[in-house]
Amino acid sequence: MYKLSIVTAEQTVYEGEIEALVAPATDGEIGILTNHRPIVTKLGPGAIKITKPDHSEEFLFTSGGFFEFNENKAILLADVIENIEAIQVEEAAAARKKAQELLRHAKDDVERDVLEKELQLNMIRERLAGMSKFSKKARSGGKKE
Numbered sequence: 001m002y003k004l005s006i007v008t009a010e011q012t013v014y015e016g017e018i019e020a021l022v023a024p025a026t027d028g029e030i031g032i033l034t035n036h037r038p039i040v041t042k043l044g045p046g047a048i049k050i051t052k053p054d055h056s057e058e059f060l061f062t063s064g065g066f067f068e069f070n071e072n073k074a075i076l077l078a079d080v081i082e083n084i085e086a087i088q089v090e091e092a093a094a095a096r097k098k099a100q101e102l103l104r105h106a107k108d109d110v111e112r113d114v115l116e117k118e119l120q121l122n123m124i125r126e127r128l129a130g131m132s133k134f135s136k137k138a139r140s141g142g143k144k145e
Contacts, residue, residue, distance in 0.1 A: 002034050002069075002073060004021060005076070013060075017052075023062070024062070026042045038071075039069050043067055043076070043078070045062065045124050047084065048081075060083055061081070062079075062080065063079045082125075084129065089126065095126075096123055099122050103116060
């Protein structure tokens with residue numbers, strides 16, 4: 001086990017002992033277990049999977065940030081963190097559609113670049129929310145919650 005802290009500019013989102021973490025580094029997913037070698041890496045947008053000591057799992061969305069691991073202590077600094085189960089598919093789809101519409105009317109390359117990144121984030125959020133909803137449905141044997 002090792003200690004993990006997940007922090008945004010506004011708050012500490014998670015702090016506790018964990019067994020493992022999988023996160024979206026910019027050059028591919030990274031998996032961190034106890035006694036991993038020291039590492040500092042930039043994170044891209046995507047899903048973070050936390051495996052707790054009781055082997056339960058928590059899934060979070062990040063828009064990106066930085067991750068450091070050293071001497072069985074980890075800190076994840078993120079711009080945005082959301083619990084994937086709390087993301088509503090319909091809300092994520094509406095945000096994606098809005099970003100697509102804004103992108104169609106971008107005034108210049110700078111605005112287009114910003115809106116393309118926003119669209120990418122919203123597409124990932126929508127996909128992860130849909131996967132979470134499907135996973136919940138499969139665990140409940142197809143019954144509505």
